Amino acid sequence: MRKKTLRDLKARRLTALAFNAGIEITRDIAVHEAGHAVVAEFVGRRVRRVSVGFTARHIGGVTECVAKIYLNHELPNAFAVCCAGMVAGMLFSKQTCEQIEEGSQGDMEEIRRLLDQAIALAAEAGWIGAPPTTEQFLPHAVKIGAAKAREILETECAKKAVNYLADCLLTERSISGDRVREIIGRSSGEKAA
Ligand SMILES: [Zn+2]
DSSP: OOOOOHHHHHHHHHHHHHHHTTOOOOHHHHHHHHHHHHHHHHTTOOEEEEEEEEOSSOEEEEEEEOOOOOOGGGHHHHHHHHHHHHHHHHHHOOOOHHHHHHHTHHHHHHHHHHHHHHHHHHHHTTOSSSOOOHHHHHHHHHHHHHHHHHHHHTSHHHHHHHHHHHHHHHHHSEEEHHHHHHHHHHHTTSOOO
């Protein structure tokens, strides 16, 4: 279990603010989470549960995956999972860029966290000269992740899976990883497991 950080406390406070402000769970939020879940499964990250509602870490929704330590060569996949909510919003919702950006701040924090780790590892391994900073790397990471997420989400199977999963999320609020995999299987035309 991860130790509570200042960021967690901030997220908790924001959640309370959002709740008090009467922010609703919309289909856009469901599409965003469905994007994370579908891309996660496509890159081999096992989804444990995807939910929409008010949680401690995310306003509106959260996609939980089985814990995984990323090796450096796997980072593009990790970035793709982080960017997938934003990309799903661009492809499948009518939100403005500002709204999408606002809804993806938590995901950008996650990319920063992954970069912090990778840079710390590089420094430990004896990086020559001043190591690059997280903020220097962030735009590249987002570019790589968004391109990969887009490539996946533009396939017919992923498109169907995101839309179906978003509909299910709106009515059921919380969906197991097994059900996510069943939905993806059905969308690709395979027989559901
Ligand atoms: Zn997200």
